[in-house]
Amino acid sequence: MFKQAIAAAVALLILAGPGTAGQDRGPVTNLPLPRFVSLKASEGNVRRGPSLTHRIDWVYKRRGMPLEITAEHGHWRRVRDRDGAGGWVHYSLLSGARTVIVEQDMLSLYRRPDPDSVVVARLELGVIARLGDCGPDWCRLTADGYRGWVDKTALWGVGLEEIRE
Structure with a gap:
């Protein structure tokens, strides 16, 4: 019985196609x-x-x-x-x-997705910014004329696993 349940689940995943598993x-x-x-x-x-x-x-x-x-x-x-x-x-x-809310006060907005790069601006807690590209750890934002990269974990409005190009 258990093997049949696993086989049925695998068949459903195959029918659903790539990238759709677990997504409603x-x-x-x-x-x-x-x-x-x-x-x-x-x-x-x-x-x-x-x-x-x-x-x-x-x-x-x-x-x-x-x-x-x-x-x-x-x-x-x-x-x-x-x-x-x-x-x-x-x-x-x-x-x-797509927009995000900054969840960390005085969040550094970096020129590149690298904490050793130049800080372009600091964003206050609650700032709403336009969301651009996102990698595994960094997202590009535009806020009040400033553009740069921030740590994804300091944002609400983007999934931690989400990649945007």
Whole structure:
């Protein structure tokens, strides 16, 4: 019985194809779940459920704030923020443009992905930055006209295993 279960699991992995093992897809968009997006609007109502009839629990008020989509239902996306708070947001308020929040005060922004390179700027805790390329340990950011590289572990809005080119 155990061997049959393993054989069935291996067959499912083979049918799923490379890179899809353990990754769910949204029933509406067929995009990976969970995934990161950003708030396109300067304000976004967060509702208890996926419709206009559901109560508004709170309002996001930071354009560009990174959010993680965890579910889809029609034109609605269930999101969570860096504090783990979440709810349902209409898809028109979201953007695929990637941003991150700096989670470490006075985070050094380096010219190259090397801690011995020149520090271009220091980013305060809570700064929202545009996300560029990411390797295993470093991500390229743009914030307030500055560009450079930071340690990936000091950011919220990018997966630790995520590689971006």
